Amino acid sequence: MQFDDKVPIYYQIKNNLYHRIVAGDLAPGEKLPAVRQLAVDLTVNVNTVQRALSEMVTEQVLTSKRGVGNFVTMDTARITALKQRLSHGYIERLYTQLHALRLSDGEIVTAIQAYITANKEE
Template sequence: MQFDDKVPIYYQIKNYLYHRMVAGELGLGDKLPAVRQLAVDLTVNVNTVQRALREMIAEGYIAPQRGRGNFVTQDAAKIATLKQQLTTTYIQDLYGQLHALKLTDAEIIAEIKAYIQHRGDADD
């Protein structure tokens, strides 16, 4: 994984894991990869992984079991809420940015549609 050097790595790891949870790649109650394994996979230090997990644990998305591993919460509603939160936040940010650039609502939607259209010509 490649990181944006403008944002703390531990923070990006949090978001990465949240994404995988919301996307269902890490299901309810699933065991996460071992911290040392995550550190190797992400090419970062164990402490950095732990920093991310610590916060996710504090927020209740991950339940740690000493000696056994870290597990995704069983709370489906919590994940659903997270998905909605992330979605809204991203859209809110985009809208704020483009609005600041003086694009109208119509232009914003048009630009997005154009991007998706244009994108269909390629992969995915």
């Protein structure tokens, strides 16, 4: 995983885990790799991983059992809500940004369709 040095690493780790949970790559109830293992995988310090995880525990996206491991929540409704929140947020940001560049609603849709079309041919 590569990081954007403009954004805190722990924050990017959180988002990466969000994505893997929403995508089902990490299933409800599934145990995460140990914090030390995650740190190695991400070539990051344990504390940085811990910060990301502990925030997600507070948000109840993860649960933590001391001496055992960290687990994805079993509450699928919460995961669905997370997906909703993330996708809506991403779209809203894009819309705001393109609007600031003075693209009309129609131009925005067209630009995205053009991007997708161009991508398919690769």
